[in-house]
Amino acid sequence: MRLKDKVALVTGAGSGIGEATAKTFAREGARVVIADINDDGGRRVVGEIRKAGGTAEFHHADVGVHAEIEKMVQFAVEYFGRLDILHNNAIFTTVGHVGEISIEGWQKTVDVGLTAYWYATKCAIEVMLPRKRGAIVNTASVSGLAGDYTLGAYNAVKHGVVGLTKSTAIEYARKGIRCNAVCPGPIGTPPLLRMEDSHPELIGRIREAIPMGRLGEPQEIANVVLFLASDEASFVTGSFYVAVGGLWAHSGMPSLSGQGPEW
Numbered sequence: 001m002r003l004k005d006k007v008a009l010v011t012g013a014g015s016g017i018g019e020a021t022a023k024t025f026a027r028e029g030a031r032v033v034i035a036d037i038n039d040d041g042g043r044r045v046v047g048e049i050r051k052a053g054g055t056a057e058f059h060h061a062d063v064g065v066h067a068e069i070e071k072m073v074q075f076a077v078e079y080f081g082r083l084d085i086l087h088n089n090a091i092f093t094t095v096g097h098v099g100e101i102s103i104e105g106w107q108k109t110v111d112v113g114l115t116a117y118w119y120a121t122k123c124a125i126e127v128m129l130p131r132k133r134g135a136i137v138n139t140a141s142v143s144g145l146a147g148d149y150t151l152g153a154y155n156a157v158k159h160g161v162v163g164l165t166k167s168t169a170i171e172y173a174r175k176g177i178r179c180n181a182v183c184p185g186p187i188g189t190p191p192l193l194r195m196e197d198s199h200p201e202l203i204g205r206i207r208e209a210i211p212m213g214r215l216g217e218p219q220e221i222a223n224v225v226l227f228l229a230s231d232e233a234s235f236v237t238g239s240f241y242v243a244v245g246g247l248w249a250h251s252g253m254p255s256l257s258g259q260g261p262e263w
């Protein structure tokens with residue numbers, strides 16, 4: 001077991017990537033706090049982890065509220081005795097062209113997707129420092145490395161998460177705390193699966209844009225998070241792991257096939 005006896009806290013663990021990560025952590029021997037605003041989703045994940053023989057506890061937390069982040073970290077420490085792994089993963093995003101985003105939409109996207117990642121990191125560092133041990137993994141995105149049409153607020157937040165990851169990594173590298181990010185491409189989690197029902201042609205175009213020709217599975221991201229959180233990644237900090245089926249390797253240019261041997 002790669003996380004035997006570790007204590008992990010996963011935000012947004014009631015669905016999608018966070019759910020897959022929490023279940024993977026538990027299978028690898030960690031005791032896991034499932035934090036989410038979605039009580040039904042969070043409790044379902046806890047039930048499924050326990051049924052599979054793992055240890056997990058649900059804690060309702062809105063990471064857009066500072067006091068709830070403090071309580072969430074306290075809960076992990078009080079319930080399981082310490083905190084070894086923090087996976088910042090919850091998200092809210094507003095959609096719209098940069099010139100059309102509302103102040104409220106921008107603010108909530110930043111609060112849940114960036115400020116919360118920083119504040120949970122700050123609270124986790126406080127409890128990790130005395131033991132000189134800890135691993136923080138932030139869910140960024142390919143949208144933290146390049147721009148997307150109509151996702152300006154999300155792009156700003158995810159680029160910010162990559163920056164926060166680097167600063168945290170270098171500042172705590174000599175204090176036993178590692179910090180890394182995972183950058184998923186389009187993954188088949190509920191938001192995209194809902195889009196598949198409502199706009200199948202759009203999901204078809206997304207699949208077409210991905211060199212592997214398919215969406216990723218939540219488990220394929222959880223596998224990367226597991227590595228980054230585990231002691232196997234003991235010399236890895238400040239990195240951002242791109243798991244996008246080849247999407248980020250493509251410049252966006254169409255194929256020149258059929259244009260002749262020279263140009």
Ligand SMILES: NC(=O)c1ccc[n+]([C@@H]2O[C@H](COP(=O)([O-])OP(=O)(O)OC[C@H]3O[C@@H](n4cnc5c(N)ncnc54)[C@H](O)[C@@H]3O)[C@@H](O)[C@H]2O)c1
Nearest residue numbers: 012015016017036037038062063089090091141186187189
């Ligand atoms: N699915 C993708 O294609 C994709 C691609 C790149 C990055 N990501 C990132 O992966 C992460 C997880 O996304 P997902 O696709 O699994 O989404 P999801 O909707 O399946 O899961 C997100 C979870 O976060 C919870 N949440 C939302 N606001 C919260 C808050 N204020 N406090 C606590 N919990 C809150 C939701 O209730 C939900 O359970 C996000 O950071 C997202 O940006 C997803």
